[in-house]
Amino acid sequence: MTQSSFWQTHTETGGFAELCNGLYQREINLIAKGDYASVQAVQARLQSLPYYITRTAHAMTEVNSQGLSPLQLDSQNASWSAKQSTKLPLSGQETEQERDKVFAWYLQEGICVGLAVPVLLFDHIIIDCIDRIDVDRQRLRTNVGGWFSLVATNSVTQGRDVNKQLLKPNKKIMTSACAGHCWQRNSKQLPIIPSLRELLLSCSINWKNFKKPLPI
Known part of the structure; x- marks a missing residue:
């Protein structure tokens, strides 16, 4: 065809x-x-x-x-639909050591401008995309979230905005973002339908390799 x-x-x-x-x-x-x-x-x-x-x-x-x-x-x-977990799926990305691994993932080769990435905003995860990478200062910027430092010292307790967090993509996190799942004090709430831009970005997600987006 x-x-x-x-x-x-x-x-x-x-x-x-x-x-x-x-x-x-x-x-x-x-x-x-x-x-x-x-x-x-x-x-x-x-x-x-x-x-x-x-x-x-x-x-x-x-x-x-x-x-x-x-x-x-x-x-x-x-919209997309999927079963919602009982709480925000942040397991493996919460402690200082775990956050260091998140930063390391984004510092790998192959991370490119235009890549769909998850960003935690308050009580739900959105689908954002990288629009600038600053290699010298080890940081990147997403369209909605803005600048994120990828330096390991920018830890959970050292000046990080707890209401805005760059996450490493995995199946649970990306599923939550695509389906608009949200929580309040880890209690499930009605989904928020993602924006038109997020829905389009969701179609570029390569679920077998999050570093290699699908053409849309």
């Missing part, structure tokens, strides 16, 4: 149309509630919407049909 025919197959399915409809409803609602500085800003957002919604719906459908993700596709709600 050629790429063009594969695209055509997806766009003709009811699931694809349902995904697009769900994404449109969500995004239009967000725009309606948004605080924009000008009419032009709203117009620009609306003009770009068809492209990003179509691209995201196609990517989610393709990833699901090819079995490239362990998550379940919920076309009606335009």
